[in-house]
Amino acid sequence: MTKLLLTGNEAIARGAYEAGVSLVTGYPGTPSTEIIEQAASYDEICVEWAPNEKVALEVAIGASLAGARAMACMKHVGVNVAADPLLSGAYLGLRGGLVIVSADDPGAWSSQNEQDNRNYARFAKIPLLEPSDSAECLQFTRLAFEISEQFSTPVLVRTTTRISHTRTVVTTGTRHQPNQSRFSLDLKPEETVMVPAHARRRHVVVEERLHRLRAYAESTPINRIEEGRGDTGFITAGIAYQYVREAFPEAPVLKLGMSWLLPLELIRRFASCVSRLVVVEELDPFIDTELRAAGFRVTGKDLLPWCGELSAQTLRSTLGGTVQQVPQPVQGLPPRPPVLCPGCPHRGVLYLLRRLKATVMGDIGCYTLGVNPPLSAIHSCTCMGAGIGHAHGMVQVLDPQLARRVVAVIGDSTFLHSGMTAVLNSTYNQAALKLVVLDNGTTAMTGHQGHPGSGLDAKGRPAPRVAIEEVVSALGVRQVVVVDPYDLDATREALEDMLECAEPAVVVARRPCVLLRGTERRPPVEVDHHRCTGCRACLRLGCPALGFRDDVAVVDEELCNGCGLCVQVCGSEAMKAGDAQW
Amino acid sequence: MVNCVLVGVGGQGVLFAAKVLAQSLLLSGYDVKQSEVHGMAQRGGSVMCCVRAGQRVFAPVLAPGEADLLIGFESLEALRYVHYVKPGGSAIVNMRRIPPAPVSLGEFAYPDDVLERIRDRATTYVIDAARIARDLGEPRVANTVVLGAAAAFCAVSAQACADALRAVAKRNLEPNLKALAAGYEIGHQWMIRNQRRHPG
Numbered sequence: 087m088t089k090l091l092l093t094g095n096e097a098i099a100r101g102a103y104e105a106g107v108s109l110v111t112g113y114p115g116t117p118s119t120e121i122i123e124q125a126a127s128y129d130e131i132c133v134e135w136a137p138n139e140k141v142a143l144e145v146a147i148g149a150s151l152a153g154a155r156a157m158a159c160m161k162h163v164g165v166n167v168a169a170d171p172l173l174s175g176a177y178l179g180l181r182g183g184l185v186i187v188s189a190d191d192p193g194a195w196s197s198q199n200e201q202d203n204r205n206y207a208r209f210a211k212i213p214l215l216e217p218s219d220s221a222e223c224l225q226f227t228r229l230a231f232e233i234s235e236q237f238s239t240p241v242l243v244r245t246t247t248r249i250s251h252t253r254t255v256v257t258t259g260t261r262h263q264p265n266q267s268r269f270s271l272d273l274k275p276e277e278t279v280m281v282p283a284h285a286r287r288r289h290v291v292v293e294e295r296l297h298r299l300r301a302y303a304e305s306t307p308i309n310r311i312e313e314g315r316g317d318t319g320f321i322t323a324g325i326a327y328q329y330v331r332e333a334f335p336e337a338p339v340l341k342l343g344m345s346w347l348l349p350l351e352l353i354r355r356f357a358s359c360v361s362r363l364v365v366v367e368e369l370d371p372f373i374d375t376e377l378r379a380a381g382f383r384v385t386g387k388d389l390l391p392w393c394g395e396l397s398a399q400t401l402r403s404t405l406g407g408t409v410q411q412v413p414q415p416v417q418g419l420p421p422r423p424p425v426l427c428p429g430c431p432h433r434g435v436l437y438l439l440r441r442l443k444a445t446v447m448g449d450i451g452c453y454t455l456g457v458n459p460p461l462s463a464i465h466s467c468t469c470m471g472a473g474i475g476h477a478h479g480m481v482q483v484l485d486p487q488l489a490r491r492v493v494a495v496i497g498d499s500t501f502l503h504s505g506m507t508a509v510l511n512s513t514y515n516q517a518a519l520k521l522v523v524l525d526n527g528t529t530a531m532t533g534h535q536g537h538p539g540s541g542l543d544a545k546g547r548p549a550p551r552v553a554i555e556e557v558v559s560a561l562g563v564r565q566v567v568v569v570d571p572y573d574l575d576a577t578r579e580a581l582e583d584m585l586e587c588a589e590p591a592v593v594v595a596r597r598p599c600v601l602l603r604g605t606e607r608r609p610p611v612e613v614d615h616h617r618c619t620g621c622r623a624c625l626r627l628g629c630p631a632l633g634f635r636d637d638v639a640v641v642d643e644e645l646c647n648g649c650g651l652c653v654q655v656c657g658s659e660a661m662k663a664g665d666a667q668w
Numbered sequence: 669m670v671n672c673v674l675v676g677v678g679g680q681g682v683l684f685a686a687k688v689l690a691q692s693l694l695l696s697g698y699d700v701k702q703s704e705v706h707g708m709a710q711r712g713g714s715v716m717c718c719v720r721a722g723q724r725v726f727a728p729v730l731a732p733g734e735a736d737l738l739i740g741f742e743s744l745e746a747l748r749y750v751h752y753v754k755p756g757g758s759a760i761v762n763m764r765r766i767p768p769a770p771v772s773l774g775e776f777a778y779p780d781d782v783l784e785r786i787r788d789r790a791t792t793y794v795i796d797a798a799r800i801a802r803d804l805g806e807p808r809v810a811n812t813v814v815l816g817a818a819a820a821f822c823a824v825s826a827q828a829c830a831d832a833l834r835a836v837a838k839r840n841l842e843p844n845l846k847a848l849a850a851g852y853e854i855g856h857q858w859m860i861r862n863q864r865r866h867p868g
Contacts, residue, residue, distance in 0.1 A: 091694045091702070116706050195705045219701075252703040252728040253690055325728075332727040399731040413733045413751040416785060419744065420776035422768035424678060424713030455711060460773055533706070625773055630712050633772045642766075 092256045094249040097220035098159075098187055099124035100256070101227025105183070106264040107131055108154035111142040113503065114532035115161030116196035117250035118189035122159055123535070126545045130261065135529075135536050135544045138470070138503040139164035143171045143186065150184040151278060153269040155231050162190040162203045163469060167504070169206070176210045176240055177288040179277025181268070183231030184240045189250045192368045193395040196531075198450065198469060200393065202369035207242045207346040211292050213299050214242045214346035215308070216324035220254040226308065226343060233302070237295055242346075246368065248325045248395065300347040308343025311356055318405075319360030321353065321373060321384075325396075326366045332398035333405070348376050357382060364405060368396050426455050428631035429607065429647025431597035432524050434571040435495070436463040437627055437651070438578050439522075442585065444493040447473035447480070449505070451497035452531045453524055460628045464495070471496070471504030474521060478508065481517045490585055493520045498554060499529040499537045506557060512590050513562030519590040521563075522581070523554050524571075526599040534602055558592045565591035572597055574654045600647050608648025609664025611641050617660035624652040624661065669722035670698070670822050671730055675749045676741030676811075677766050678715045684836070685741070685815040686717045692824040692832035693721040703728040714745055721822075738790060739818040741811055742766050743782045750789045758821065759790040760855070762797045762814045793817070793858050800850055806843040816851020820859055826852045 092100065098121050102110060110125040111134040112118065126133040136142035139160040149156035160168060165188045172186065188206065191197040207214035215230055217223040223245065230241040276284050303309060315336045322330045323342040330339055340356040342348070357363050365374045365386035374386035389404045390396065403409050426433050436456035439446055440463040448454055448464035449472065457464040466476050477494035484492070496505045501523050512519035529535040536542035541551035555566045565587050569580045577595060584591040598605045610631070618638040625632060631645035632652060639652075639660070646664075653661045662668055670693060676682040683704050690702035698721035705717070718730045732751045738759040740746025746761040753759060761783065770776045779785070786792050795817055797810040812833075819829045829852060830845055837844050 089694070091690055091700060119706070247705065248703055248728055251706060252701055253687070254701050254725075254728070255694065255699060328726045328728065335726075395729075397729060397731050398727045410733065412731070413753075413789075415732070415749075415751045416747055419748055420768050420770045420778065422677065422712075422714040422745070422748075422770075424711040425769050427679070427712060452711065458769070460769075531711075622774075628769060628773075630766075630769065630772070633767050634774060645766075 088258050090256050090258060091253045092220045093120060093251055093253050094217065094220050094223040094245050095120035095189070095251070096124045097223035097256050098227045098243065098245070099128075100258055101224035102157045102185070102231075103128045103131060104224070104259050104261050105228045105231040106155055106262040107157055107231070108182070108264050109134070109146065109149040109156040110159065111136050111145050112159035113137070113139050113142055113164055114529045114535040115164050115189070116532055117191055117245075117247045118159050118161045118164070118187065119532045119535065121187060122544060133544045137538055139168040140171060143168040143175065146184060147171060147175045147178065147180070150180045150182040151178070151273060152182070152271070154182040155264060156182060157185045157187065159187040160189070161197065162188055162201050163197065163199065165203050165206055167470065172206065172240070173210050174280055176212050177280055177285060177292060179274060180234065180238050180240065183234035185227065185230045185234060185243055186240055187243045187245070190244060190246045190369075192246050195247055198467065200369060202372060203242070203244055204346060204372045205370065207244075210240070210242075211296055212240050212242055213237070213344060214244055215343060216244050216345050217249060217343070218324055218327040218341070219249070220252070220256045222343065223249065224256055224258070229308065237299060237302070239295055239299070244324070246325050296347060300349070303344050303347050303349040304351050306344055309349050309352055310341055311352070312339045312341060314338035317361040318364055319356055319362070320364050320366055321356070321377070322366040323373070324368070326368055329396050329398045329401050330366050333401040342373070345373060348373065350380055353377065353382065366390065366396070366401065423458050424455055425458065425628060425630050426452060427600055428629055428645045429600035429649040431526050431571045431595065431600065432456065433461070433627055433629065433649070434574050434577055434651050435522055435524060435581075435595045436461045438574065438581055439463050439493060439495070442581060443491060444585070445491050447476040447492065447494045449473040449496040449500045451500050451524075453495060453497060458628070460626045470500055471508060474505050474508035474519065475511065477521070478512045478515070478517050478519055481519060489518070493522060493585070495522045495524060497530070498523060498525040498527065498539050501554060502538050502552070506561060509558055509561045509563065509590070517590070518588055520584050520587070521590070521592045523558075523592065523594045525554055525594050525596040528599050528602055530599045530601070534599065555592070555594050563590045563592050565589060566594065567592075568594045568596055570597055571595040572649055572651070574651060600649070608650070610643045610646035610648055611650065611652055611661050611664060613639050613641055614660050614662070614668065617658050619658050619660070621657065623655050623657060627651055627655065670720065671735050672719040672737045672739060672818070672822060673716060673730055673735040673749055673752045674719065674739045674741070675714070675716045675745040677745060678712050680715070680741045681811040682715045682741055683717060685739070685811060686719055688815060688829070688832050688836045689819060689822065690719050691835055692819060692828045693719065693822065695828045695831055696824045698722060699725050701725045701728040714748060716749055737818065737821050739814065741814055744768070744778060747779070747782050747786050750786050753790040757790055759786055759792045760814065760818050760821065761786055761792060761794050762810070763794055764798060764810070795851075795854065797851070800854070801847055804846050804850055806847055809840065809843045809847040812844045812847035813851035816848040817855035817858070820852050820855025
């Protein structure tokens with residue numbers, strides 16, 4: 087029993103550990119990533135990075151069918167990738183507890199959308215637990231495994247950024263050892279082989295399970311009434327509970343730890359004690375709509391925002407608390423958008439693609455930041471792996487003059503996640519796809535997690551390393567070149583050759599992420615202020631270490647990693663690498 | 669209640685500082701919540717996180733006008749978030765100026781009067797953390813100097829702070845401990861001077 091300050095993610099990993107989980111897997115994605123990283127610190131658990139979320143969930147289902155407790159973790163959009171095994175896996179006769187963690191991102195702090203994954207619980211007909219702090223992350227994860235085994239159902243644990251990435255006080259317990267005598271290959275085909283005849287019968291089982299789960303929701307202690315003063319009663323769950331407590335400390339609250347299925351009898355009892363019922367939830371009207379459909383008179387999304395995060399201040403101003411005057415931010419300040427790091431190996435490629443007037447179908451990763459000026463080099467970003475398909479579709483409908491400007495750009499981790507099948511599509515359907523794989527040897531944006539091309543597994547041990555140029559060759563691409571993106575001349579030549587090619591062509595731009603531990607960092611670049619003509623050509627690289635003062639370029643020595651791109655683009659030889667002679 | 673907002677530029681170590689501050693408050697016996705944002709928001713962009721402590725803390729995030737203390741690791745970012753400080757609150761601001769991309773590109777000027785404008789809205793303490801760290805012979809731990817000065821304002825002892833740093837820091841412990849102690853002493857002196865000026 088130790089008191090620790092843990093993030094929600096760390097607490098979920100701890101809860102799974104204490105619940106006796108045997109296998110934890112997932113794909114990195116903000117705000118879910120640290121669950122796997124924390125789980126990897128426990129020697130007793132098999133912890134893996136999967137190439138994508140679909141594989142992760144299928145692996146976890148396999149472990150469950152063998153009788154072990156298993157957990158698959160992903161960000162909200164990752165559940166879209168895993169939706170196929172999720173919706174059909176919900177029909178299977180599971181054996182070991184199966185928990186899926188979805189970390190949603192209201193506010194889209196690091197995401198391409200704000201989807202509300204509580205909807206997946208209703209869609210897949212599985213129970214949903216929503217912790218409100220790290221202590222509940224631990225407790226609910228343990229409970230999720232018990233519910234899963236009691237009802238033979240996958241259980242969805244849903245967090246949001248403010249739960250995942252907030253440290254709160256947690257008391258830890260001990261590990262419940264998995265009962266390995268229950269692990270076996272005793273599969274019942276009528277429960278595990280979803281041919282139509284079985285699936286029809288299993289659907290009935292799923293619907294009956296929902297009835298039993300609703301009864302469970304009525305009695306579970308994680309759905310609780312907190313008595314208070316006043317006529318307005320709040321129904322809430324997850325992070326919204328904390329904002330309600332902050333804004334209306336005296337009010338009666340029905341806190342739902344299990345927010346699907348809803349305990350309608352408990353809600354009825356609560357409603358009878360107050361004159362006004364207010365549902366407080368972020369994003370979609372999930373509880374709100376259900377309660378209206380069940381005939382309750384509620385206030386909720388008619389007043390509260392549907393987009394972005396809630397706050398105690400929002401609740402006070404919309405629901406009638408004490409509103410103080412809110413100070414306004416200082417106007418007219420220079421913005422500070424996120425940027426590619428100094429020395430980022432992606433910079434040179436994006437800079438050249440812009441110079442070559444390419445239209446770039448981008449993807450999910452750090453290189454998306456190349457959308458901002460001055461690089462302004464990215465023209466689409468939809469979802470993991472999408473850019474290659476987008477480029478193919480454009481090439482197939484445009485006339486050849488326009489089509490030759492279309493380039494797909496994808497990172498190594500994203501390519502291995504879901505880019506490979508799109509390349510196969512292009513070779514099979516014979517489109518002249520142009521693809522640059524930015525191979526920095528890691529999943530960089532989420533904080534340097536391993537992947538099948540990184541040479542490291544989830545526990546940091548050496549792992550077999552797949553070479554991307556060999557993968558694309560095997561997929562049928564004949565024109566494949568590997569370049570060092572710090573060498574601008576060589577990279578430009580490779581890109582120009584690729585653009586001229588009449589068949590699928592791939593450039594792998596390979597250099598490790600400059601932030602990876604062990605990556606070479608060179609001494610900062612020096613500027614000869616007498617030679618600098620003030621032409622600002624170097625500033626087109628968008629490097630945070632480069633600035634302009636008194637009409638000449640300046641290098642911030644603390645930030646510069648000495649990549650030397652500015653030395654190469656300078657037309658007046660005013661810059662030199664820190665270890666070179668003038 | 670202790671309500672702090674920590675702001676700076678992604679990569680400066682703002683999250684690390686928040687983690688140490690939160691841990692020191694836990695060791696001092698408080699309920700604590702510390703919130704942060706990862707991923708794309710972090711890459712060289714504007715970073716803000718909150719540390720709250722008290723008998724019981726609910727919301728993990730502070731709204732404008734709710735912070736007792738703003739801890740700015742970079743001057744422009746301190747000005748950007750100064751409206752989070754409540755009336756009568758304080759700001760500890762590092763003199764470090766990191767020009768954002770639009771300034772380097774010449775689209776915006778880095779304002780000359782950042783510190784004055786912060787002073788207009790909060791009782792402000794300016795620290796030249798880079799110089800102090802250099803004087804200690806440890807130029808890489810300037811941000812820990814800022815953290816130390818701020819901790820002195822947050823009802824935690826120098827000892828609790830050092831213990832928290834030991835629990836959180838994975839590398840460079842000794843230089844960080846030196847910087848923390850030096851910063852704490854500066855913050856402590858500010859506190860004493862402030863109390864003399866406003867007794868009771």
